[in-house]
Amino acid sequence: MPQTPSTNRSAAEIASVLVVVQASLSLVAGLSAIPFAIVEPGFRVLGLVTILMAAAMFWLARNLRRGQRWAWRWLVTLEILSLTMTALLSLLPIGTIRGPVPVLVNLAIPTAVVVLLAAAKSDARRAA
Amino acid sequence: MYDIALDHAGAIGAALITLVFAFAFVFGLRFLAARRVAWAACITHVYEAAPSITKLAAALMLLSGGIHLALVPGHEGTTGVVFLVDGLGFVVLAVGAFLTTWWRRPAVLWLAATILAYLVWVIAGWETPDQIGIACKLIELVALGLLMRLANPTRRTWPRRLWRAIAFPLMACVTTLGIWVGGLAHPDALHAHAGALLQPVAAVATPKQQAAAAQLLADTRASIARYQDPAAAIAAGFKPGPVSKADPLRHFQNSANANVILDPNRPQALVYAQTPHGLQLIGAMFQMQRAGQWGPDPGGPLTQWHQHEGICFSPFGIEFSFETPFWTCPIGSTSITTAPMLHVWIIDNGKNGPFAADLDKAVQRELTGRS
Numbered sequence A: 001m002p003q004t005p006s007t008n009r010s011a012a013e014i015a016s017v018l019v020v021v022q023a024s025l026s027l028v029a030g031l032s033a034i035p036f037a038i039v040e041p042g043f044r045v046l047g048l049v050t051i052l053m054a055a056a057m058f059w060l061a062r063n064l065r066r067g068q069r070w071a072w073r074w075l076v077t078l079e080i081l082s083l084t085m086t087a088l089l090s091l092l093p094i095g096t097i098r099g100p101v102p103v104l105v106n107l108a109i110p111t112a113v114v115v116l117l118a119a120a121k122s123d124a125r126r127a128a
Numbered sequence B: 001m002y003d004i005a006l007d008h009a010g011a012i013g014a015a016l017i018t019l020v021f022a023f024a025f026v027f028g029l030r031f032l033a034a035r036r037v038a039w040a041a042c043i044t045h046v047y048e049a050a051p052s053i054t055k056l057a058a059a060l061m062l063l064s065g066g067i068h069l070a071l072v073p074g075h076e077g078t079t080g081v082v083f084l085v086d087g088l089g090f091v092v093l094a095v096g097a098f099l100t101t102w103w104r105r106p107a108v109l110w111l112a113a114t115i116l117a118y119l120v121w122v123i124a125g126w127e128t129p130d131q132i133g134i135a136c137k138l139i140e141l142v143a144l145g146l147l148m149r150l151a152n153p154t155r156r157t158w159p160r161r162l163w164r165a166i167a168f169p170l171m172a173c174v175t176t177l178g179i180w181v182g183g184l185a186h187p188d189a190l191h192a193h194a195g196a197l198l199q200p201v202a203a204v205a206t207p208k209q210q211a212a213a214a215q216l217l218a219d220t221r222a223s224i225a226r227y228q229d230p231a232a233a234i235a236a237g238f239k240p241g242p243v244s245k246a247d248p249l250r251h252f253q254n255s256a257n258a259n260v261i262l263d264p265n266r267p268q269a270l271v272y273a274q275t276p277h278g279l280q281l282i283g284a285m286f287q288m289q290r291a292g293q294w295g296p297d298p299g300g301p302l303t304q305w306h307q308h309e310g311i312c313f314s315p316f317g318i319e320f321s322f323e324t325p326f327w328t329c330p331i332g333s334t335s336i337t338t339a340p341m342l343h344v345w346i347i348d349n350g351k352n353g354p355f356a357a358d359l360d361k362a363v364q365r366e367l368t369g370r371s
Helices: A013-035 A041-065 A071-090 A100-127 B012-034 B036-050 B052-074 B078-099 B102-123 B131-149 B158-185 B207-227 B230-235 B359-366
Strands: B190-195 B196-198 B251-255 B269-275 B276-286 B306-308 B311-313 B320-322 B334-336 B341-345
Touching: A013 A041, A013 A071, A013 B052, A013 B131, A013 B158, A041 A071, A041 B078, A071 A100, A071 B341, A100 B131, B012 B052, B012 B131, B036 B078, B052 B078, B052 B102, B052 B131, B078 B102, B102 B131, B102 B158, B131 B158, B190 B251, B207 B230, B207 B276, B207 B341, B230 B251, B251 B276, B269 B359
Parallel strands: none
Antiparallel strands: B190 B196, B196 B306, B251 B269, B269 B276, B276 B341, B311 B320, B311 B334
16 A cells, blocks of 8 residues: 555554543543532642643643653553542442443543553563 | 444444454465465555555554444434444545545545534534544544644745644534534433433332422431531531632531431531632532442432533642543643432422522522522
8 A cells, every 4th residue: 555654654653643532531521620610629739730631641641652761651640540540439339330431431542551551661672 | 521322332342343343354364475475465464555644544543443333323314424424434434545645635525524524513403412432533634634644844834834833722622512412412311410420210200209309308307406506516526618709509418318318317528509608508518429439319310310410620729620521621721521410499499499400590699699
């Protein structure tokens, strides 16, 4: 099939796209807290922290594409932390995971990112 | 807040079948190619030559196409035709990703148009946002993100780079906002207010149910009259909830009554209004133990239980917001669904009535000075 050289992407490239998706969803969550932050002081902090985290994830995704090892390490840590929190919260009877959307957002995408990051590392080792 | 619409449930099966079919197709092609079947070897070569990002984008478009086509029988008129055209378009583009050089731009336009059309449909009230629709938009957003990464780097001028940096987050924000607006502007019959799901009940109360509801109100009013003074409630084991600037009502909960079911003498919580003159007892709250476990409703539609869904709850006080349609909450808070509850308002609750999920806005304003 005809392809330009620019379309030859790796697992890290796909992982970075998924991280951008996660960062965008975090950004939306942070922005959505703003109306509530008007009357709930605690949400001012949570909303701001979430927006900053989203910005950090955009930055990590960018550096992952550039092959920075520290970005890879930070993302693995964040994704595993996220999956662990989801697993713990799903044990509580609070309906954290109900339906396909939370399964995709909280389980499928973080798992896919971890798998892709692992694949990217093995690709890099093979290349070395 | 977002459930799975009954006429959309089949889409989950369609999505799984599409994935299994796609894997089986690729496996079958490889099998035939290994046995030197010429056409299979040719198609396998084309498929293997494509980058992983193209394969994934094609798979996601195929998945979205399968979901749309599965929804055609449940949607009549224009919506059904749009789903059919959309589904076929995704299938054609998914196949075209391996056969053409020009597929990327039409695919980007098709994905963006599909997402925007969905927003138009939900905002207009022609479609109720549910988890299948939202999951489908998430799949399309991921596919869109992948296609945006396939853009030609030789044309990365600054305006293009800036646009590429903000386009995807902007699309995610617009999608979220649109689904939110649609859901809030056109709630279904079982959503009393944003985040409250009502117990399914009959439309009209029988005379017997009307009498039972009146009895429940009278018994509750008589029982909790002893707690007019909050100090008496505290002495009886009710613990005051935290003060919130957002909510002028305060719930005093008694964990000793957690296992009791709709006993007017042992409610799970008392509700006080924060008036300019101090706390005023305005009602009781009965609560079940688990989410989805609807309580007995002696008054039928008059005593309809409700549970709160899609709330981002923070352990740092009783602060909360609504989760996004993509089930995300601000960091430090988590999505929760409460166990079903039934309020019994012992004051005149205006047009909402004595068992409503919410205190009537006018009554609340009169009591607390806040709406």
